Amino acid sequence: MLELKRINKYFGGLHAVNDVSFRVDRGMIKAVIGPNGAGKTTLFNLIAGNLAPSSGEIRFRGRAIQGMKPHRIAALGMARTFQNIKLFQGMTALESVMVGRHVRSRAGFLAGMFHLPWTWAEERAIRERAMELLELLGIAEFADVEATSLAFGQQRSVEMARALAMEPHLLLLDEPAAGLNIYETAEVARLISRIRDMGITVLLVEHDMSLVMDISDEIVVLSFGEKIAEDIPSAIQQNPEVIRIYLGEDEEIA
Amino acid sequence: MQFTRSRAILCLILLVIAVQVLTRVTGTQFYLTQLTMAAYYALVVIGLTVLMGYAGQISLGHAGFFAIGGYLSAALTTHNLVPYAHSPLVHFLGRIGVLVQGRDIYGEQLLTVTPWAACVLAVVAAAVIALLLGIPVLKLKGHYLAMATLGFGIIIYRIALATDYFGEADGISDVPGFTLLPGIGPVGPLVVNGDFGNRVQNYYIAWGLLIVGMVLLLNLIDSRVGRALRSIHGSEEAAEAAGVDTARCKLQVFVLSAVYAALAGVLLTHYNGGLGPSEASVMKSVRYVALVAVGGMANLWGALVMGVSLTFLSLRGVFGSYDDAVFGAILILVMLFAPDGILGVRPGTLLARLKR
Known part of the structure; x- marks a missing residue:
């Protein structure tokens, strides 16, 4: 490996x-x-x-x-977490984990701007997978809370979920x-x-x-x-x- | 999310129509001129919002991109190519159909580039310059990026001011109208120009473009690439670790915002029939940054509302000779009391900030 x-x-x-x-x-x-x-x-x-x-x-x-x-x-x-947690300010827990799906999805710049139909299914899959991981880590209830405002342990969980989202x-x-x-x-x-x-x-x-x-x-x-x-x-x-x-x-x- | 967004867009469309009808009923159609111009300036502001507010990369040089669009389009559609008619390049341009013949007011023969070709060329030029500038400059962060883009803005300003081709201190005037669509049958042509008779049409062209531009950016923010952009703002290191090519993402959004600025420059120049070096000045760039800030940085709707309304007031001359000073003051006040923008202010938090 x-x-x-x-x-x-x-x-x-x-x-x-x-x-x-x-x-x-x-x-x-x-x-x-x-x-x-x-x-x-x-x-x-x-x-x-x-x-x-x-x-x-x-x-x-x-x-x-x-x-x-x-x-x-x-x-x-290869995924990683950081010793001093690095989360994305201004993004919810769910969105943060969705960023983890970046490497497992492919919609590009123009596809995003024009909201092309073929991206819809991908977008839905990203959201579902991210939600599953939040559930796995027991923080699904905080999905729509800004990640940086969560408690320390929960922030670690978000970071872990983000890393796992990368499969x-x-x-x-x-x-x-x-x-x-x-x-x-x-x-x-x-x-x-x-x-x-x-x-x-x-x-x-x-x-x-x-x-x-x-x-x-x-x-x-x-x-x-x-x-x-x-x-x-x-x-x-x-x-x-x-x-x-x-x-x-x-x-x-x- | 999707639902509320389409509703917001629908409300905006209805508002745009309502304002036009209102000006007609009250006989105040002269307002449409400034509303049209404000819409074009707002296009620059929303493009810059994605770069600054969402991707977190400052640019103090966006008036430069606006000017590249405006100046190139103006120069190409006004400078007479008749003296060069026999050069192979002009010959070639004529062959591919991007030149147009006409006569000036003295009856002299004119040969110029068509507005469509000039527009495409101007916007592509702005995109290429943004790309070439962005590759080295976007490696910088914070103050250093601000300084570098400021330097770029100053260079463009001085070029506009010192180059004969761009009219030096006088700028370029007598820029022809831009026929977006030729007339078909009973439907007249769609022309961007400053004719009084065309005022309503131009109002709708400008606002239509602003709304389309807004929808595209709202889509982008909510997409995979949009999340990547916002993650860069949050933590570049973590974004990289999540597989986001941060350098590429920043470059893409830099070029996109430059294209928005250049397109606004092209159309406003055709609408006004000309432009001067003040459009390229650093004060203009600072104004765009102030409008992004007052809109709430990472808030496209805020940028749109504040961009249109403050630019409208400025164009109506409400701020008088203190125009630039007002925008400077706005920037200071927003940073001190409302870092989330005017629309994000809650009375309680404002009071707390004042007490501090």
Whole structure:
């Protein structure tokens, strides 16, 4: 599904991502963890096309995508959410999710202006699919509410619905549990498992250890831009180096 | 949604007819002249509303596109090509039937481009210039985009003011009427010009065009591309992540708004029989931005209502010598007290803003 080969990224003199390679296989939930500043979000931005790697190759569904524009990568079947939620001001929850159908529909500029008959069915299908997703995420009652005025957890759900509306092959989740309480976090964990059951591969960056350990099939640990471990959750928990740089650090703070 | 929109359009059509009948009954048909001109200016404003209010890209150069339309159309339909009659280009233009012969008031032979060909050429030119300008400039954001489009507006203004072909400070006059449709049988021709006898017809041409232009934009806003445009305004990064080609979308809507402005420029020029460099001035661009803002930015109906009514008052000379100052003041007041436009003002929120 997704393969990173010896990815490097420099910001001036800073070596933000150092020779990182790993694979995400179809149908799995893979997590990237690491202390703050380990390069997790940078890595996400490299994969999604918001940044271009200094060197290395990123292959997605058999195609080299490094340096490609985000919208083209999205069209290939990669969706993402953002750590600090990015919703569209002035658009309702339903409309926001309908934007997610952009890559799965094709009515163009003139077709829209002249409201051509063949676009009517497409438009109806977009609306129905968006509504289904709002129901799936339990926020259908807020369909006509401006998305940015919803509560935090509901905003996350809108963002998730928008990503799912794209019917992606791979879903990138950037800290999906950030700012959520334990109940909401458990809800997110169930949702991510359900998404995997829908046949969508998931790659997530997360701080919340319980979430990661519970649902991930495999975990990649980053520290100062380097991959220091990659294994199944139970092995990661036993890995002395991971405990030293990651969990150990927590103990010192505590 | 669809239903209320068609009802709103129907109401507008009825209102347009009612106003015409009223001016006839009360013998105030002279108002139709300014209402016709206001409709053309409103066409620029609604086009700019989609660019600014919905896609979130500012342009301080739209008078430039209006002027490109107006000036090219005026120059092509007035400059005599008889001295060049033997050049291969003019010969070719004659062969494909885009030239028209006539006589000026002194009986000299005239050879000019037909208004239809001039109109097409002027609008296409504006679209191409918008495309070439938009590709580099739309990469900029906020203030930087405003500055760059402002620069473009100033360039067009100076070109109009300094070029002999465009009449320098005098502009171009004696622009002929634009026969949209030739007369068929008992039905007379449809002509855009300033003849008194044609006043009612021109009023309906202008308003018909404005309404059609409005319907097309309302359709666009509610379509897949329209949602993409609005998503760019909300968050460019998230729009890209959802697969929206933001650069392409912005460029498309920039060109569209330039086409609206240029078309308005062409028709108003034929209606007025000429135009001067003030149509290309930066103050005009600022006025269009002010009208979009006072209409509520992301509000096509607001832009239409405010665009027509304030332009009408301005053309009637209500603001006197302070015309430009009034629009500047409107811009300041709207930004301070009614960022959602005059029509979006609720007394309570206005009071709260005043107290703050």
